[in-house]
Amino acid sequence: xxxxxxxxxxxxxxxxxxxxxxxxxxxxxxxxxxxxxxxxxxxxxxxxxxxxxxxxxxxxxxxxxxxxxxxxxxxxxxxxxxxxxxxxxxxxxxxxxxxxxxxxxxxxxxxxxxxxxxxxxxxxxxxxxxxxxxxxxxxxxxxxxxxxxxxxxxxxxxxxxxxxxxxxxxxxxxxxxxxxxxxxxxxxxxxxxxxxxxxxxxxxxxxxxxxxxxxxxxxxxxxxxxxxxxxxxxxxxxxxxxxxxxxxxxxxxxxxxxxxxxxxxxxxxxxxxxxxxxxxxxxxxxxxxxxxxxxxxxxxxxxxxxxxxxxxxxxxxxxxxxxxxxxxxxxxxxxxxxxxxxxxxxxxxxxxxxxxxxxxxxxxxxxxxxxxxxxxxxxxxxxxxxxxxxxxxxxxxxxxxxxxxxxxxxxxxxxxxxxxxxxxxxxxxxxxxxxxxxxxxxxxxxxxxxxxx
Numbered sequence: 001x002x003x004x005x006x007x008x009x010x011x012x013x014x015x016x017x018x019x020x021x022x023x024x025x026x027x028x029x030x031x032x033x034x035x036x037x038x039x040x041x042x043x044x045x046x047x048x049x050x051x052x053x054x055x056x057x058x059x060x061x062x063x064x065x066x067x068x069x070x071x072x073x074x075x076x077x078x079x080x081x082x083x084x085x086x087x088x089x090x091x092x093x094x095x096x097x098x099x100x101x102x103x104x105x106x107x108x109x110x111x112x113x114x115x116x117x118x119x120x121x122x123x124x125x126x127x128x129x130x131x132x133x134x135x136x137x138x139x140x141x142x143x144x145x146x147x148x149x150x151x152x153x154x155x156x157x158x159x160x161x162x163x164x165x166x167x168x169x170x171x172x173x174x175x176x177x178x179x180x181x182x183x184x185x186x187x188x189x190x191x192x193x194x195x196x197x198x199x200x201x202x203x204x205x206x207x208x209x210x211x212x213x214x215x216x217x218x219x220x221x222x223x224x225x226x227x228x229x230x231x232x233x234x235x236x237x238x239x240x241x242x243x244x245x246x247x248x249x250x251x252x253x254x255x256x257x258x259x260x261x262x263x264x265x266x267x268x269x270x271x272x273x274x275x276x277x278x279x280x281x282x283x284x285x286x287x288x289x290x291x292x293x294x295x296x297x298x299x300x301x302x303x304x305x306x307x308x309x310x311x312x313x314x315x316x317x318x319x320x321x322x323x324x325x326x327x328x329x330x331x332x333x334x335x336x337x338x339x340x341x342x343x344x345x346x347x348x349x350x351x352x353x354x355x356x357x358x359x360x361x362x363x364x365x366x367x368x369x370x371x372x373x374x375x376x377x378x379x380x381x382x383x384x385x386x387x388x389x390x391x392x393x394x395x396x397x398x399x400x401x402x403x404x405x406x407x408x409x410x411x412x413x414x415x416x417x418x419x420x421x422x423x424x425x426x427x428x429x430x431x432x433x434x435x436x437x438x439x440x441x442x443x444x445x446x447x448x449x450x451x452x453x
Contacts (some may be wrong), residue, residue: 009243010108016242017112023234024119028055030227031126035133037220038350040213042429043134050138051129057142058125058149062118063101066150068094070117073158080166116238117157120182121149123235127186128406130350132193134200135426140410140419147409148189156181156401160393163265163377172376172383173393176262177239177273177311179363180397187357188402190348196410197419199347201426210341213349218296225300229281232307236273236314239263264377268315279319280310280326287327291334298351302330305355309333309363312390313371325366333358357398364394 032051039047058066071091075081083091093100093110100110125145132141160167161181167173175181204210215221241261259267281303288302309329310322317325337354340346348354368390376385383389413419421430 013242014108014112017109017116017238020234020238021112021115021119024116024123024231024238026227027119027123027231027235028126030224030229030231031123031130032224033220033227034224035130035350037217037222037224038130038215039133040216040429042431044216044431046138046430047133050133050136050141051126053138053142054125054129054145054149055122057146058121059118061146061150062121062154063114064096066121066154067114067117068096069151069154070094070158070162073155074162074164074166076159076166080169119238120157120178120235121153124153124182124186124189125149127183127352127356128190128193131190131348131352132197133349134430135421136193136197137418137421140413143409143413144189144193144406147405148186152189152401152405153182153185156185156397160397161263163263163379167393167396168264168376169379169382171389171392172385173389174264174367174371174374174376174385175312175364175393176264176268176315177236179308179310179312179360179367180394183308183311183356183360184364184394184397185360185402187353187355187360188398189406191346191353191357192403192406192408193410194346194348194353195344195407196414199345200349201423203347204345208342208345210347215297221297222300225304228304229307232277236277236311237270240268240270240273241265262315266315266375266378273314275319276310276314276317276322277307279323280306280314282306283323283326284309284330287330288334291331298334301351301355302334305330305333305359308356308359309366311360312363313367316371316374321370325363325370329359329362329366332362357402361394361398364390364397 028051032048035047035051036044068091071094072083075083077083092098093107094114095101100107101114103111125148128144128148129141159165160173160175161178162168165173200213202211203213239262241263243258244261244265245258260269262268284306285299285303288305289299292298292302306326306329310317310325313325314322333354336358337348337351340353341348346353365387368385368387371385372387374385376382376389410419420426425432
């Protein structure tokens with residue numbers, strides 16, 4: 001802090017990220033309410049605790065290795081560089097034993113920046129949680145939460161959500177507000193689990209058609225989704241760097257004044273993303289209402305899908321583009337959800353794969369066409385945004401880092417009988433306090449079956 005301006009800039013940036021953390025916490029509250037509202041009464045506490053306990057588990061693992069992965073693996077490794085960020089000191093400072101991970105007056109930003117990225121990690125894990133409710137073992141879900149929150153998401157953010165990421169440099173990948181790097185990977189992860197986990201008991205009839213298992217408390221679902229909308233404001237703002245001078249990055253940032261930037265260090269403004277956020281939300285809600293014929297669940301989910309679809313390019317879109325793209329993504333994800341459900345008998349309990357995964361994938365691809373030729377980075381030599389670069393990026397996020405690792409881990413857990421709750425417990429409900437209660441429930445089911453015979 002050599003000058004008064006420098007001191008104010010650092011203190012402002014520290015407070016800026018601190019506020020985003022508090023706002024993003026509302027996303028997790030919203031997901032908890034949303035999932036409990038969507039689950040049946042007999043599974044409420046299991047659903048709540050399954051999601052809540054990812055907070056300490058992902059926080060601790062993020063501290064010990066997730067944050068380091070983000071800074072260390074921007075180059076692949078081995079694609080545009082070895083293990084280490086273009087500025088290797090960042091990776092060194094992110095190790096748990098580093099002085100940078102403790103309280104220091106000369107480094108005010110590391111802690112709040114770490115916290116903002118941690119909340120992104122929570123969000124990715126929590127998205128997966130809703131899809132698998134009412135039949136997954138808590139232990140199994142927590143393994144998936146650590147995997148995506150502190151490993152696979154850390155890798156995808158290093159590759160495609162860093163100013164030095166190899167996907168940005170080689171593919172021209174652009175995903176300013178995380179259509180792919182959070183939502184597509186979370187949707188792909190959830191789909192990989194669901195392929196192995198199987199549907200809830202009674203979801204599909206003998207003829208293969210799906211039954212609709214209605215939310216236990218639609219009001220709680222509605223409030224939860226609105227809290228997610230609210231928390232999304234913090235999410236969007238945390239995706240920016242609040243203030244950088246005109247001489248930053250070798251003078252390659254456009255303009256002659258201080259500016260906010262995206263995670264790629266390209267100029268943006270909070271005003272622009274405010275308008276586009278609201279327009280994409282509105283497009284998604286309108287189309288969600290129309291395509292679902294007024295179903296409240298899909299109307300509010302459509303608003304979320306609209307934001308997610310447009311997020312990849314909402315730093316650069318015109319507001320009308322954000323509106324149309326949000327609506328288009330919502331329509332496509334809704335149709336895909338029911339097609340996949342019928343074709344593959346996938347039981348996505350809250351539509352998380354569709355709202356986050358399909359919408360995120362579609363949003364990344366659309367950005368490639370709408371922003372074709374636009375610079376992806378202020379650095380010279382980085383590839384521009386293209387449809388093929390965005391499509392390759394969407395494949396990496398959804399399938400390579402999302403679906404495949406989750407499918408492999410699910411197969412391993414299933415082979416060890418650690419993935420799914422026993423059938424009799426699922427029938428009676430998962431909210432049992434002890435092994436004794438579970439055994440009593442199992443005995444009750446056996447007795448009921450004998451009585452029926």
